[in-house]
Amino acid sequence: MEKPAVANHPHAALPPAPGADRHHCLDFADTAATLPAGQSYDMLAAPDSAMRWLATHDLTTPDVQLYEVCAQRMRTLRGHVRALxxxxxxxxxxxxxxxxxxxQALTAVPSAPLLAWDGAQGLRRVQAHPTDQAVNHALATIAADAADLLTGPDADLLAACxxxxxxxxxxxxxxxxxxCSTRCGDRARAARAYARRNDTSE
Structure with a gap:
C-alpha cells in the first residue's frame, strides 16, 4: 500500500496545506510528498522524525520512545488514510x-475516558494511555479525525493538489x-502561461 520510506528532508517540506490546522489527519496524510525534479520527503521515514511529528501535534508526550516498528505502523496507516x-x-x-x-485503529484503544479512583481526588474520569500504548492512542486519534473529515461538512472541500x-x-x-501551497500555485500558473505561449507561437 505505502511506498517504502524515502529519505527525510525536513528543509524540503512544504508548509501545512489549507485545512491542516482543522484536521490533524490532513497534515498526517501530507507527511510525505512528491516534489518537482524528482525530489520527495517523508516526515515519518525514521522514528525520531515520526516522534517529532507526533509531539508537534500534541499526540504524545516527550517521555515516549518510538521504535521503527511504530514508525512503520504510522506510515502504513498514512497510506490507508491517503487511499480513503x-x-x-x-x-x-x-x-x-x-x-x-x-x-482497526479506531477500536484499538478505549475511546471513552475510564473511571478511576485517586486517594487525593476521589473518583474521576481519565483517558488511559500507558506509555506502551501511546502510538495506539495517537493512531486512534488520527483515524477518528479522518473519519470525521470524510463524513462531515468538510468532506466536500477535500481536494488533491x-x-x-x-x-x-x-x-x-x-x-x-x-x-496546497503558494509554491505549487505559482508553479501551476507558470506552467499554464508557458503552455499558452507555446500554443500561440505554433
Missing amino acids: FAARVEGVAPPEESLRAVN GSAPCDRFLLRTHGRRHW
Missing part, C-alpha cells in the same frame, strides 16, 4: 482494506483553488 482521501476526491468506492485499517507532481491533499478555502 483519494477515493473521496475521485468519487469512487474506497478500498476495503483501507476502511478496515482505519476502523492540482500542481503536478505534488500529491498532497488540502481543503479548498475559497473558489476553485486547489493548490
